[in-house]
Amino acid sequence: MxxxxxxxxxxxxxxxxxxxxxxxxxxxxxxxxxxxxxxxxxxxxxxxxxxxxxxxxxxxxxxxxxxxxxxxxxxxxxxxxxxxxxxxxxxxxxxxxxxxxxxxxxxxxxxxxxxxxxxxxxxxxxxxxxxxxxxxxxxxxxxxxxxxxxxxxxxxxxxxxxxxxxxxxxxxxxxxxxxxxxxxxxxxxxxxxxxxxxxxxxxxxxxxxxxxxxxxxxxxxxxxxxxxxxxxxxxxxxxxxxxxxxxxxxxxxxxxxxxxxxxxxxLEEELPTKLPMLEDFEKSEGFEFILDAYSGEENGLRSNLSEPERNRLISIFKEYSYKKFLDNLTESQNGEYD
Missing domain, CATH: 3.60.20.10 (Aminohydrolase, N-terminal nucleophile (Ntn) domain)
Structure with a gap:
Protein backbone atom coordinates (compact mmCIF):
# COMPACT_ATOMS: atom_id res chain seq x y z
CA MET A 1 0.00 0.00 0.00
CA LEU A 267 17.02 22.19 7.13
CA GLU A 268 20.15 24.31 7.08
CA GLU A 269 22.90 23.85 9.65
CA GLU A 270 23.04 27.02 11.70
CA LEU A 271 25.84 29.53 11.22
CA PRO A 272 26.53 32.40 13.62
CA THR A 273 25.11 35.62 12.17
CA LYS A 274 28.04 37.61 13.63
CA LEU A 275 31.63 36.71 14.45
CA PRO A 276 32.98 39.49 16.69
CA MET A 277 36.19 37.62 17.61
CA LEU A 278 37.55 37.10 14.11
CA GLU A 279 41.11 37.20 15.38
CA ASP A 280 40.52 33.85 17.10
CA PHE A 281 40.57 32.25 13.66
CA GLU A 282 43.78 33.87 12.39
CA LYS A 283 45.69 30.59 12.57
CA SER A 284 42.86 28.59 11.04
CA GLU A 285 43.09 27.27 7.52
CA GLY A 286 40.71 29.35 5.44
CA PHE A 287 41.01 32.53 7.52
CA GLU A 288 40.81 34.73 4.41
CA PHE A 289 37.62 32.94 3.42
CA ILE A 290 36.14 33.55 6.91
CA LEU A 291 36.98 37.26 6.60
CA ASP A 292 35.14 37.43 3.29
CA ALA A 293 32.12 35.49 4.59
CA TYR A 294 31.84 37.79 7.65
CA SER A 295 32.42 41.03 5.77
CA GLY A 296 29.07 42.50 6.75
CA GLU A 297 28.40 45.23 9.29
CA GLU A 298 30.00 44.43 12.68
CA ASN A 299 31.54 41.25 11.22
CA GLY A 300 28.12 40.06 10.12
CA LEU A 301 27.54 37.05 7.87
CA ARG A 302 26.97 37.86 4.21
CA SER A 303 23.37 37.16 3.20
CA ASN A 304 24.29 35.95 -0.28
CA LEU A 305 26.44 32.99 0.71
CA SER A 306 26.12 30.08 -1.69
CA GLU A 307 25.47 26.56 -0.47
CA PRO A 308 29.08 25.42 -1.10
CA GLU A 309 30.30 28.46 0.85
CA ARG A 310 28.01 27.63 3.78
CA ASN A 311 29.25 24.04 3.78
CA ARG A 312 32.87 25.20 3.73
CA LEU A 313 32.27 27.50 6.71
CA ILE A 314 30.62 24.70 8.66
CA SER A 315 33.61 22.44 7.97
CA ILE A 316 36.06 25.12 9.09
CA PHE A 317 34.16 25.75 12.33
CA LYS A 318 33.91 22.03 13.08
CA GLU A 319 37.64 21.57 12.54
CA TYR A 320 38.38 24.63 14.69
CA SER A 321 36.14 23.36 17.51
CA TYR A 322 37.71 19.90 17.47
CA LYS A 323 41.24 21.35 17.53
CA LYS A 324 40.22 23.61 20.41
CA PHE A 325 38.87 20.60 22.29
CA LEU A 326 42.14 18.68 21.79
CA ASP A 327 44.23 21.68 22.89
CA ASN A 328 42.14 22.10 26.06
CA LEU A 329 42.34 18.38 26.77
CA THR A 330 46.14 18.36 26.36
CA GLU A 331 46.47 21.43 28.58
CA SER A 332 44.31 19.81 31.24
CA GLN A 333 46.29 16.57 31.16
CA ASN A 334 49.61 18.42 31.33
CA GLY A 335 48.33 20.29 34.37
CA GLU A 336 47.69 17.00 36.15
CA TYR A 337 51.35 16.05 35.82
CA ASP A 338 52.80 19.40 37.01
Whole structure:
Protein backbone atom coordinates (compact mmCIF):
# COMPACT_ATOMS: atom_id res chain seq x y z
CA MET A 1 0.00 0.00 0.00
CA UNK A 2 1.46 3.27 -1.06
CA UNK A 3 1.31 6.85 -2.21
CA UNK A 4 3.90 8.05 -4.74
CA UNK A 5 4.18 11.49 -6.28
CA UNK A 6 6.38 12.91 -9.03
CA UNK A 7 6.25 16.52 -10.10
CA UNK A 8 8.19 19.28 -11.78
CA UNK A 9 9.09 21.95 -9.27
CA UNK A 10 9.50 25.52 -10.45
CA UNK A 11 12.48 27.06 -8.64
CA UNK A 12 12.11 30.51 -10.18
CA UNK A 13 15.08 30.42 -12.51
CA UNK A 14 14.98 26.70 -13.33
CA UNK A 15 13.10 23.43 -12.79
CA UNK A 16 13.77 20.11 -11.08
CA UNK A 17 11.95 16.78 -11.02
CA UNK A 18 11.04 15.48 -7.56
CA UNK A 19 9.93 12.00 -6.52
CA UNK A 20 8.33 11.45 -3.10
CA UNK A 21 6.82 8.35 -1.48
CA UNK A 22 5.73 7.03 1.88
CA UNK A 23 7.50 4.04 3.50
CA UNK A 24 4.81 1.63 4.64
CA UNK A 25 4.50 -1.97 3.49
CA UNK A 26 1.41 -4.00 4.34
CA UNK A 27 0.21 -7.52 3.68
CA UNK A 28 -1.23 -9.14 6.77
CA UNK A 29 1.24 -7.06 8.76
CA UNK A 30 2.55 -3.49 8.64
CA UNK A 31 6.13 -2.28 8.33
CA UNK A 32 7.06 1.40 8.01
CA UNK A 33 10.61 0.99 6.73
CA UNK A 34 10.21 -0.30 3.19
CA UNK A 35 12.25 1.24 0.36
CA UNK A 36 9.94 2.44 -2.41
CA UNK A 37 12.12 4.99 -4.20
CA UNK A 38 15.12 3.53 -5.99
CA UNK A 39 18.37 5.01 -7.19
CA UNK A 40 19.40 3.55 -10.53
CA UNK A 41 22.85 3.15 -12.10
CA UNK A 42 21.79 5.87 -14.55
CA UNK A 43 21.74 9.12 -12.60
CA UNK A 44 19.27 10.88 -14.92
CA UNK A 45 16.24 8.80 -13.85
CA UNK A 46 14.41 7.36 -10.83
CA UNK A 47 11.70 4.78 -10.27
CA UNK A 48 9.17 4.14 -7.49
CA UNK A 49 6.27 1.73 -7.10
CA UNK A 50 2.85 1.18 -5.60
CA UNK A 51 1.16 -2.15 -5.08
CA UNK A 52 2.42 -5.55 -4.08
CA UNK A 53 6.05 -5.65 -2.97
CA UNK A 54 6.54 -9.28 -4.03
CA UNK A 55 5.83 -8.25 -7.63
CA UNK A 56 7.62 -4.87 -7.66
CA UNK A 57 10.93 -5.77 -6.00
CA UNK A 58 12.05 -8.51 -8.45
CA UNK A 59 11.24 -6.25 -11.41
CA UNK A 60 13.13 -3.25 -10.00
CA UNK A 61 16.13 -5.36 -8.96
CA UNK A 62 16.28 -6.82 -12.47
CA UNK A 63 16.15 -3.28 -13.88
CA UNK A 64 19.03 -2.15 -11.65
CA UNK A 65 21.08 -5.14 -12.78
CA UNK A 66 20.31 -4.48 -16.46
CA UNK A 67 21.28 -0.82 -16.19
CA UNK A 68 24.47 -1.70 -14.36
CA UNK A 69 25.72 -4.34 -16.77
CA UNK A 70 24.34 -3.21 -20.14
CA UNK A 71 26.71 -0.55 -21.48
CA UNK A 72 24.27 0.61 -24.15
CA UNK A 73 21.46 0.99 -21.64
CA UNK A 74 23.69 2.83 -19.18
CA UNK A 75 25.10 5.15 -21.83
CA UNK A 76 23.95 8.74 -21.21
CA UNK A 77 23.69 9.22 -24.98
CA UNK A 78 20.62 6.98 -24.86
CA UNK A 79 17.67 9.27 -24.16
CA UNK A 80 15.34 8.62 -21.23
CA UNK A 81 12.47 7.76 -23.60
CA UNK A 82 14.54 4.99 -25.17
CA UNK A 83 15.39 3.74 -21.69
CA UNK A 84 11.67 3.69 -20.87
CA UNK A 85 10.98 1.38 -23.82
CA UNK A 86 13.64 -1.01 -22.59
CA UNK A 87 12.19 -0.89 -19.05
CA UNK A 88 8.68 -1.71 -20.31
CA UNK A 89 9.99 -4.56 -22.50
CA UNK A 90 12.11 -5.93 -19.66
CA UNK A 91 9.21 -5.86 -17.17
CA UNK A 92 6.89 -7.49 -19.73
CA UNK A 93 9.33 -10.29 -20.47
CA UNK A 94 9.84 -11.00 -16.78
CA UNK A 95 6.15 -11.04 -15.87
CA UNK A 96 5.22 -13.19 -18.86
CA UNK A 97 7.82 -15.75 -17.77
CA UNK A 98 5.93 -16.53 -14.53
CA UNK A 99 4.84 -20.19 -14.36
CA UNK A 100 3.47 -22.73 -11.90
CA UNK A 101 0.59 -20.37 -11.21
CA UNK A 102 -1.42 -20.85 -8.01
CA UNK A 103 -4.89 -22.37 -8.07
CA UNK A 104 -7.79 -20.00 -8.38
CA UNK A 105 -8.31 -16.75 -10.28
CA UNK A 106 -5.06 -15.76 -12.00
CA UNK A 107 -6.40 -13.20 -14.45
CA UNK A 108 -4.61 -10.31 -12.71
CA UNK A 109 -1.18 -11.94 -12.56
CA UNK A 110 1.42 -9.30 -13.45
CA UNK A 111 -0.73 -6.27 -12.63
CA UNK A 112 -0.16 -6.35 -8.88
CA UNK A 113 2.29 -3.43 -9.00
CA UNK A 114 2.49 -0.13 -10.87
CA UNK A 115 5.41 2.23 -11.31
CA UNK A 116 6.40 5.84 -11.86
CA UNK A 117 9.52 6.20 -13.97
CA UNK A 118 10.99 9.50 -15.09
CA UNK A 119 13.98 11.68 -15.65
CA UNK A 120 15.62 14.30 -17.84
CA UNK A 121 15.26 13.97 -21.62
CA UNK A 122 18.17 15.62 -23.42
CA UNK A 123 16.38 15.11 -26.75
CA UNK A 124 13.28 17.01 -25.65
CA UNK A 125 15.12 19.32 -23.21
CA UNK A 126 12.51 18.67 -20.53
CA UNK A 127 11.61 16.37 -17.66
CA UNK A 128 9.35 13.45 -18.48
CA UNK A 129 7.48 11.03 -16.21
CA UNK A 130 5.52 7.92 -17.15
CA UNK A 131 3.23 5.58 -15.32
CA UNK A 132 3.88 1.90 -16.06
CA UNK A 133 0.98 -0.58 -15.72
CA UNK A 134 0.66 -4.18 -16.82
CA UNK A 135 -2.24 -4.59 -19.25
CA UNK A 136 -3.62 -8.09 -18.73
CA UNK A 137 -5.56 -7.98 -22.02
CA UNK A 138 -2.49 -7.58 -24.22
CA UNK A 139 0.01 -9.12 -21.81
CA UNK A 140 2.41 -6.17 -21.69
CA UNK A 141 3.43 -3.17 -19.63
CA UNK A 142 1.99 0.04 -21.05
CA UNK A 143 3.53 3.46 -20.39
CA UNK A 144 1.32 6.52 -19.96
CA UNK A 145 2.64 10.04 -19.65
CA UNK A 146 0.18 11.89 -17.45
CA UNK A 147 0.89 15.29 -16.02
CA UNK A 148 -2.05 17.33 -14.71
CA UNK A 149 -1.39 20.62 -16.46
CA UNK A 150 -4.00 22.86 -14.83
CA UNK A 151 -2.84 22.07 -11.30
CA UNK A 152 0.78 21.67 -12.24
CA UNK A 153 2.98 19.02 -13.76
CA UNK A 154 2.36 16.25 -11.23
CA UNK A 155 1.52 12.55 -11.23
CA UNK A 156 0.25 10.35 -8.40
CA UNK A 157 0.04 6.59 -8.11
CA UNK A 158 -1.15 4.68 -5.08
CA UNK A 159 -2.76 1.60 -3.71
CA UNK A 160 -5.63 1.01 -3.38
CA UNK A 161 -6.82 2.89 -6.45
CA UNK A 162 -10.14 1.16 -7.16
CA UNK A 163 -13.59 2.60 -7.68
CA UNK A 164 -14.72 2.51 -4.04
CA UNK A 165 -15.52 6.03 -2.87
CA UNK A 166 -13.05 7.38 -0.32
CA UNK A 167 -10.48 4.60 -0.72
CA UNK A 168 -8.77 5.62 -3.97
CA UNK A 169 -5.42 6.89 -2.67
CA UNK A 170 -4.36 8.86 -5.79
CA UNK A 171 -7.76 10.58 -5.97
CA UNK A 172 -7.58 11.53 -2.28
CA UNK A 173 -4.10 12.95 -2.86
CA UNK A 174 -5.26 14.91 -5.91
CA UNK A 175 -8.19 16.38 -3.98
CA UNK A 176 -5.86 17.52 -1.21
CA UNK A 177 -3.51 19.11 -3.75
CA UNK A 178 -6.42 20.98 -5.35
CA UNK A 179 -7.44 22.23 -1.91
CA UNK A 180 -3.92 23.50 -1.18
CA UNK A 181 -3.70 25.24 -4.55
CA UNK A 182 -7.16 26.79 -4.14
CA UNK A 183 -6.43 28.08 -0.64
CA UNK A 184 -3.26 29.76 -1.88
CA UNK A 185 -4.88 31.11 -5.08
CA UNK A 186 -2.24 29.31 -7.15
CA UNK A 187 -3.57 28.60 -10.61
CA UNK A 188 -0.52 29.32 -12.75
CA UNK A 189 0.34 25.64 -13.22
CA UNK A 190 3.68 26.07 -11.44
CA UNK A 191 4.31 23.82 -8.48
CA UNK A 192 6.58 24.28 -5.52
CA UNK A 193 6.55 21.69 -2.74
CA UNK A 194 2.75 21.31 -2.52
CA UNK A 195 2.72 17.61 -3.56
CA UNK A 196 5.14 16.90 -0.72
CA UNK A 197 2.71 18.66 1.64
CA UNK A 198 0.04 16.22 0.46
CA UNK A 199 2.20 13.16 1.15
CA UNK A 200 3.12 14.54 4.60
CA UNK A 201 -0.56 15.09 5.48
CA UNK A 202 -1.59 11.62 4.37
CA UNK A 203 1.32 9.92 6.15
CA UNK A 204 0.33 11.70 9.37
CA UNK A 205 -3.37 10.86 8.97
CA UNK A 206 -4.08 7.81 11.13
CA UNK A 207 -7.31 7.33 9.18
CA UNK A 208 -5.33 6.46 6.04
CA UNK A 209 -3.77 3.15 7.04
CA UNK A 210 -2.33 2.51 3.61
CA UNK A 211 -0.03 5.57 3.66
CA UNK A 212 2.43 5.83 6.55
CA UNK A 213 6.04 6.12 7.60
CA UNK A 214 8.69 8.72 6.84
CA UNK A 215 8.87 10.26 3.39
CA UNK A 216 11.44 9.17 0.82
CA UNK A 217 12.56 12.03 -1.42
CA UNK A 218 14.78 12.28 -4.49
CA UNK A 219 15.45 14.94 -7.11
CA UNK A 220 16.69 14.90 -10.68
CA UNK A 221 18.38 17.98 -12.09
CA UNK A 222 18.76 19.20 -15.66
CA UNK A 223 22.43 18.25 -15.45
CA UNK A 224 21.31 14.61 -15.61
CA UNK A 225 22.27 14.00 -11.98
CA UNK A 226 20.18 13.10 -8.95
CA UNK A 227 20.18 13.73 -5.22
CA UNK A 228 18.47 11.88 -2.38
CA UNK A 229 17.27 13.53 0.82
CA UNK A 230 16.38 12.53 4.35
CA UNK A 231 13.65 13.99 6.54
CA UNK A 232 13.16 14.65 10.25
CA UNK A 233 10.12 12.51 11.01
CA UNK A 234 7.46 12.96 12.19
CA UNK A 235 8.65 16.50 13.01
CA UNK A 236 11.84 18.45 13.60
CA UNK A 237 11.17 18.81 17.35
CA UNK A 238 9.94 15.29 18.12
CA UNK A 239 11.38 13.35 15.21
CA UNK A 240 14.41 11.38 14.14
CA UNK A 241 16.68 11.63 11.14
CA UNK A 242 15.30 9.21 8.57
CA UNK A 243 16.56 8.24 5.14
CA UNK A 244 14.67 6.03 2.67
CA UNK A 245 12.30 5.05 5.46
CA UNK A 246 14.89 4.05 8.07
CA UNK A 247 15.55 5.85 11.37
CA UNK A 248 19.09 6.94 12.24
CA UNK A 249 20.78 8.50 15.25
CA UNK A 250 23.11 11.49 15.01
CA UNK A 251 26.17 9.23 14.79
CA UNK A 252 25.03 6.92 11.99
CA UNK A 253 22.82 9.20 9.90
CA UNK A 254 23.74 9.48 6.21
CA UNK A 255 25.48 12.71 5.20
CA UNK A 256 22.59 14.03 3.12
CA UNK A 257 20.37 17.08 3.46
CA UNK A 258 17.23 16.71 5.57
CA UNK A 259 13.78 18.17 5.05
CA UNK A 260 11.52 19.76 7.63
CA UNK A 261 8.13 18.03 7.11
CA UNK A 262 6.17 21.08 8.30
CA UNK A 263 7.77 23.70 6.06
CA UNK A 264 8.82 21.21 3.33
CA UNK A 265 12.11 23.10 3.22
CA UNK A 266 15.64 21.78 3.64
CA LEU A 267 17.02 22.19 7.13
CA GLU A 268 20.15 24.31 7.08
CA GLU A 269 22.90 23.85 9.65
CA GLU A 270 23.04 27.02 11.70
CA LEU A 271 25.84 29.53 11.22
CA PRO A 272 26.53 32.40 13.62
CA THR A 273 25.11 35.62 12.17
CA LYS A 274 28.04 37.61 13.63
CA LEU A 275 31.63 36.71 14.45
CA PRO A 276 32.98 39.49 16.69
CA MET A 277 36.19 37.62 17.61
CA LEU A 278 37.55 37.10 14.11
CA GLU A 279 41.11 37.20 15.38
CA ASP A 280 40.52 33.85 17.10
CA PHE A 281 40.57 32.25 13.66
CA GLU A 282 43.78 33.87 12.39
CA LYS A 283 45.69 30.59 12.57
CA SER A 284 42.86 28.59 11.04
CA GLU A 285 43.09 27.27 7.52
CA GLY A 286 40.71 29.35 5.44
CA PHE A 287 41.01 32.53 7.52
CA GLU A 288 40.81 34.73 4.41
CA PHE A 289 37.62 32.94 3.42
CA ILE A 290 36.14 33.55 6.91
CA LEU A 291 36.98 37.26 6.60
CA ASP A 292 35.14 37.43 3.29
CA ALA A 293 32.12 35.49 4.59
CA TYR A 294 31.84 37.79 7.65
CA SER A 295 32.42 41.03 5.77
CA GLY A 296 29.07 42.50 6.75
CA GLU A 297 28.40 45.23 9.29
CA GLU A 298 30.00 44.43 12.68
CA ASN A 299 31.54 41.25 11.22
CA GLY A 300 28.12 40.06 10.12
CA LEU A 301 27.54 37.05 7.87
CA ARG A 302 26.97 37.86 4.21
CA SER A 303 23.37 37.16 3.20
CA ASN A 304 24.29 35.95 -0.28
CA LEU A 305 26.44 32.99 0.71
CA SER A 306 26.12 30.08 -1.69
CA GLU A 307 25.47 26.56 -0.47
CA PRO A 308 29.08 25.42 -1.10
CA GLU A 309 30.30 28.46 0.85
CA ARG A 310 28.01 27.63 3.78
CA ASN A 311 29.25 24.04 3.78
CA ARG A 312 32.87 25.20 3.73
CA LEU A 313 32.27 27.50 6.71
CA ILE A 314 30.62 24.70 8.66
CA SER A 315 33.61 22.44 7.97
CA ILE A 316 36.06 25.12 9.09
CA PHE A 317 34.16 25.75 12.33
CA LYS A 318 33.91 22.03 13.08
CA GLU A 319 37.64 21.57 12.54
CA TYR A 320 38.38 24.63 14.69
CA SER A 321 36.14 23.36 17.51
CA TYR A 322 37.71 19.90 17.47
CA LYS A 323 41.24 21.35 17.53
CA LYS A 324 40.22 23.61 20.41
CA PHE A 325 38.87 20.60 22.29
CA LEU A 326 42.14 18.68 21.79
CA ASP A 327 44.23 21.68 22.89
CA ASN A 328 42.14 22.10 26.06
CA LEU A 329 42.34 18.38 26.77
CA THR A 330 46.14 18.36 26.36
CA GLU A 331 46.47 21.43 28.58
CA SER A 332 44.31 19.81 31.24
CA GLN A 333 46.29 16.57 31.16
CA ASN A 334 49.61 18.42 31.33
CA GLY A 335 48.33 20.29 34.37
CA GLU A 336 47.69 17.00 36.15
CA TYR A 337 51.35 16.05 35.82
CA ASP A 338 52.80 19.40 37.01
Missing amino acids: TLCAAWIRDTGDSEELIFCTDSTLTGGEKWNHGVKLFELPRKDCLICFAGETYRAYPLILNLISALKHDRKLNNSMLDIHDVLNRVADNFTELVNSIFDLPFGNNENIGSEAKFLFGGWSWKDSKFRVWRLDYNVGIGAFIETEEFLGKIGKVAFIGDPDGDNLGTNIPEIALAKLKEIRTNSDSFDGKLGMEPMEVVVKMCRDSGVREVDGALQIGKIYKSGTNEFFGIRWPSVINGKHTFLGKNYDIFTRPTVKYFDPDSCEI
